[in-house]
Amino acid sequence: MVNIFKQINLLFFLCFASFTFAKEAEGSSNNLKEEIRAYIQHHLEDTHDFNLLSYTAEDGHKVHIGMPLPVILWDEGFQIFSSSKLHHGESVAQVGDRFYKLDHGTIYRTDAEGTITYDEEHHATNVAPLDFSITKNVFTLMLTALLMFFLFRGLARSYATNGMIAKGVGRFFEPIVLYIRDEIAIPNIGEKHYKQYMSYLLTLFFFIWFLNILGLTPLGINVTGNIAITFALALITFIITNVTAKKDYWLHIFWMPGVPKIMRLALAPIELLGVFIKPFSLMIRLYANISAGHIVLMSLIGLMFIFKNWFGSSLSFGLAFAISIIEVLVALLQAYIFTVLSALYFGFAVEEHEHEEAH
């Protein structure tokens, strides 16, 4: 019981740190390091239930505190069941006449005993049905979307009721909205075309920022440090850039004006590659920054349990605290960078040149 309290205290104490460790250090320090590594790895990944903390009870059996989320599988028809059936991969879930088991974050179709076979490279050979589950990340996405919707609709409504002046929390967000318009959209895209991109840029900025900040809370969420999320965002930027691009944009890629003809042939593949590299860099930058932040932060917290003395542990705590504060800035900065670069790419797409040979 005392152990649990210690951990709960710690949980609230490190209010920016994102998780507590599964259990008190027992056994050799190598085991502990392995466990911390596994825990960090586990935290970075998405899960099928919303787990707040887990610990091993005194009778040696694992206790998870959190809530189950719905699992949705496409396995020749939708299979929908609660993730509590999977028991964090400890048991086999039976749905109708099918059996599923969770292994390292992936749900596989198994037999009644839950056998999973592996090939030489330790990849499971079982069939993994398409997984549309409302995972922890999807749940967080929905929550963030709801929060944003009510927040900004509230701002829009407060204008109507309060004579064009924002009220309440909107007073904080209104200057940010204006900043995105005046300092990001207009300078990068231009007065003439910026309006069509405003909805996307505003949503993008707040979405990434809120999710980054949520990732620093003790809820243990890592949404923007997931490659599927950053890929989706970069893909939308890519699509919008190319769909709204004007003739000049394509001309500059395939037949660069103002350079010798032979150079135009050489430049075309490079420019074309750039079209894909730009959103790709967006995807990797956000993913890498947020993941790295989480890894560093959790490693520092993990160090406390490795040192296990007042000096080392307080040092790691101090470091973890300092890094947390930096991470709050990184959360804002990465949202800003993603938005600015998206705006910049849109600006390239709609740029109009006065004269072809003027370069």
Add this chain to the structure above:
Amino acid sequence: MEKLISEFSFGLFFWQLFIFVGLVLLLKKYAWKPILDTVNARETSIKEALGAAADARKEMASLQEDNQRILKEARAEREALLKEARTTGAQLVEQAKADAQKEADRILTQAQAAIQTEKAAAIEDLKRQVAGFSLDIAEKVLMSELEDRNKQTALVEKLLKDVNLK
């Protein structure tokens, strides 16, 4: 890289696209458009208000100038009126003085004429009385003296010589 690809969750990707695109569309309709419209309207109204204030200030300045000008004119007019009044007053006094002088002169002349007349009358009267007195005296003297005829004549002659009327 291989790890990244193996970690890629299609389900999460699907939900992210679905939720995010939905959020962009919903927010566009219910939040961003009204917010940006309001902010634009507010900025326009602020600009207009500032312009109107500047206009009002300009108008105010021109009004003040007008007032100043009117005041100046009024003051000038007052000066002119005062000056005129002062001149008229002076003229009136002059006129009165001249009239008075003339009247005085006339009265004086009349008085002199009257005095002259009176004087002539008085002299006439005096002459008559003196003649009367002289006759009386002469009578009396003659009474007393004219016992002697010669004497009488001598005396008359002597007396007549002495009397010299002017």
